[in-house]
Amino acid sequence: MSRRLVLLGCLVLIGWAAAMASMLSAAQLPPSSSGRATVAFPPDWPRESILSATLNAGARPIRDTWLPGVTQVSLDDLGSVERLKALGAWLVLPPVPFEGLGLGGCSWMTPDADAAPPQIAKLRAGPL
Known part of the structure; x- marks a missing residue:
């Protein structure tokens, strides 16, 4: 059970980091x-x-x-x-x-x- 929670937490963290990187890249000035x-x-x-x-x-x-x-x-x-x-x-x-x-x-x-x-x-x- 705890191994699944750690895996889920890692996946959420990776997804959040990817979303933030995408948003910051799109927000940059031309x-x-x-x-x-x-x-x-x-x-x-x-x-x-x-x-x-x-x-x-x-x-x-x-x-x-x-x-x-x-x-x-x-x-x-x-x-x-x-x-x-x-x-x-x-x-x-x-x-x-x-x-x-x-x-x-x-x-x-x-x-x-x-x-x-x-x-x-x-x-x-x-x-x-």
Whole structure:
């Protein structure tokens, strides 16, 4: 009896993982997208690497989220989606429809999408 339950549990888990992978793949933004987006990088990446990849892709950071490696950006250039993926992003999704994932401005990034603080402008210039 317990062997059947373990097998059933494994089958349910595999089915759930396949469904989630399919849904996330279908939800990704097309390469020509612009505007706001939610980007998922590897969760073990430091914030500096995420910020560097975001800026090098031609995107502008908006805010961090409480999920490790997930950030909200503004895609200013056409082709930013492809460049983000080439620089290590796992997923580039439409913006989160609610602010529950955001830190409400209490993060190292500015919540104002139009602001370009000196620290970010300095990072775009490259290493000193």
